[in-house]
Amino acid sequence: MLRQRLARTSPATSLAPSLADWLVAVVVALFAVAEELSERGMAPVREHASWWAVAGVVAAGGVLFRRRAPFAVLAAYSAANVAAFVLVGEPPAAWQFYTQLVLLFTLLSEMAHRSAKVAVGLVATGAYVAGMLASTSPAAGPGDVAVALVMTAIAAGAGLAVRRHRVLAVQAAERGELLAREAVAEERARIARELHDIVAHSVSVMTMQAGGVRLMLAAGQGREREALSTVEEAGRSALIELRRMVGLLRAADTDRLTPHAGLDRLGDLLDQVRAAGLEVTLDVRGEPVPLAAGLDLSAYRIVQESLTNALKHAGPTRAAVTVAYRPAELRLEVTNQPPPPGHRPPVAAAPGGHGLIGMRERAALFQGTLTAAPLPEGGFRVEAVLPL
Template sequence: MFRRRPPTRVDWLVASAVGLFAVAEEISGRTMAPSRQYLALWVAVGGAAAILVLFRRRAPFAVLSVYSTANITSFALLHEPAAAWQFYTQLVLLFTLLSEVQPRSAKAAAGVAATGTYVFFMIAIASPPPGWGDVAVGLVMCAIAAGAGLAVRRHRVLAVQAAERGELLAREAVSEERTRIARELHDIVAHSVSVMTLQAGGVRLMLHEEQEREREMLTTVEEMGREAVDELRRMLGLLRGPQDGGSDAQPGLDRLDDLLEQVRAAGLEVTLDVQGEPVRLPAGLDLSAYRIVQEALTNTLKHAGPTTAAVTVGYHPLELHLEVVDQGPRGSRGSRGREGGHGLIGMRERAALFQGTFTAGPLGSGGFGVRVVLPL
């Protein structure tokens, strides 16, 4: 489930600590056993253990198996008691194994069994023999290492599941918003094509009898227009849900005053600044611009509550600029969490539909700003 990556800085740090601990303990002779008979060999073994620790996450079961087998074999053949670093390294490898593999897998069971066997031999050949208190401490440390590994794995699994759910919800939100945009724009396109078809029919009726070629061309335009309208209506029927009604008149920027009155009634003090000379906008772009302002103000009410906001609509020669900036919450309510959600997704999708740019984020003053540039 988790990708195996090259050793990280933490892996290098842990491996270095194990290596230094092993070498220092062997050289100083501060072990649970008398002085080693083959000191140089055990120093090399400590370095080899550090290398295994370095790559423990790449192959946790193989590393633990090799380490446990080597130690148990040395216990059985050399009868030399274990050093403290050997026991601690075993715990590190057990923790890593249980944090990487399925808890109920054969590898997990084998790893626990290998650690139990290691502890049994360690206690059996210890000199002097450990007391019950020492045995209890060793078993508790093994249980802590195993439990910590299981807890880390569970946390990672939950984190992966949460990320997957977040991605799924985001995709669903984008799909829902695109469907909503498509419903609205299909109304506009169907209306525009219908008007074009009617005008073509009107021109055809005004032609003289000798203009047969022109009449045939306009007849073809009418027929194609009617077919296009029929296809649009079929598509619109698929996009509309059972709760959708008929095709109401779609709003545009000319109805911003009505929108601002509604949000003012909800407690938001909002001002409107129109810059430049208003021009007639394409119906789809006009609708999307209105929806962007509407969604931005709705987000302000939802996350900041009653506050102060400013809406700026700028008509430029080649671009339409929209800006909605609020002053942030007035009480202890925070504005965190406004970076995500369906509202920003919808505004971003509407801007992308017309090859526009969309930016949104918190302001230094504690408020939040939404800025959109739509090409004309």
């Protein structure tokens, strides 16, 4: 899984070279041409400088596609240069060494460190450095050897660091996705338990009413009695199946004995929040109307989670709850001010937390919408619109 995610996030997976690849390749080509065709004060002029300039352009082509095949490009480049050092015997140019370092960095940043190709690439780079130092004229001194080894180590270390950073980033993303999925599953299970109670209660009432009417029928109403018996039997079967499907969700349910929450219990909720240190006000607009049990419960949970987040992220500050009853919708708004001066919240308030995931699940359950965002002047606002 981690290897697949790393492959998807690697620039090597793109079909065309990126702008950065083009930039590095152009720099290598210009560097090689400029060094080969101009007078070099630090090294003797090569006899076939024009051919070496062409070789530099070809090497730049390999650099352009180095992410597509990091091992193949490095191996071919190292082998070609070592052969040139041995056969030609001309002193190496600076652009050759820097290109080798770029290819080494790419190999270590793109491939797993325990790969056999990485080991071969390191050996090839070592052979290149040894051949470069052996063919240098005048002979390389201890300082030259030290500089070459340090620059090679820096390139290798940078590649390892980039690879490690990518691994950690992918692992963090996977953990975040896992936690988000667990939060969604947990919230859906909680919603299922609550809806189970609501639906089971309603079906039970219908079944009992049907049974009561059946017992009140006259002796000659056999057809009506049979229809009501069918309704009773269907109701009982529905209850059995409902409890069977949702029964597993009851295993960890510790709130089954608590009364169902709704907007009529907001007063108790606000008292609890005030006792925890959050100064909160309630503004009810419009004429309250009876709500479906599931909608009423979800609206309460949205307000509850919003205030919980305010306490968690902002600490002892002020908040305002607005419940607006409109002809076709119920609008909920919870805003909180920023933390007081000198107070550092334990967790930074950021959209996309697991509490927000649960609230969005509840709003979507009733074809509603939920928006949550920081306020320009500081603080945070959660707004939910639930169709009636």
